[in-house]
Amino acid sequence: MQQLADNASISRRLLTQIEHGQANPSLVAITRIARQLGTDFTSLLDGAADSPGPVEVFGSQDRVLVWTSAAGSTSHLLVATSPRRTADLWLWHLLPDDAYQGRADPSHSQELFYVMDGVLTIRTGDVEVDVPAGSASRLQSDRTYSYHNHGSDPVVFVRTVSLSAS
DSSP states (O other): HHHHHHTTOOOOOHHHHHHOOOOOOOOOHHHHHHHHTTTHEEEEEEOOOOOOSSSOOOOOGEEEEEOTTOOOOOOEEEEEEESOOEEEEEEEEEETTTTTEOOOOOHHHHEEEEEEESEEEEETEEEEEEETTTOOEEEEEESEEEEOOOSSOOEEEEEEOOOOOO
């Protein structure tokens, strides 16, 4: 346990809490653990099997709640590429005055956004950009970044993460 925690750059206490279902780990922590176990994030969630055919349909019951905040914001993983996770699709609900802090993805990774409701504010370094409903955006996610909802209504957006192999 200690070696896995050290290699994943997380505390042993957090790893134990995750194992016992007593923690709400960051997406980055889960990804680090998965990499150390020789697998990927989505395989840890559902043991993703190979596709039974050329098209798979995932209903609302297949969504996986991956992140929640104390304010009640949520992030659901809708679907990921298989058998190797190189891209995944997310549905986010970010409540007013709430935020999500992300850590750097592998070099050359990107995130794509489509905002359905509200105004999503994306911040990285000294750059802060508002993405209004009906607009799309691209983020170079190989650096720290954050999402914010400075408005009075929830922000609903779809996010696609494209991870670089490096």
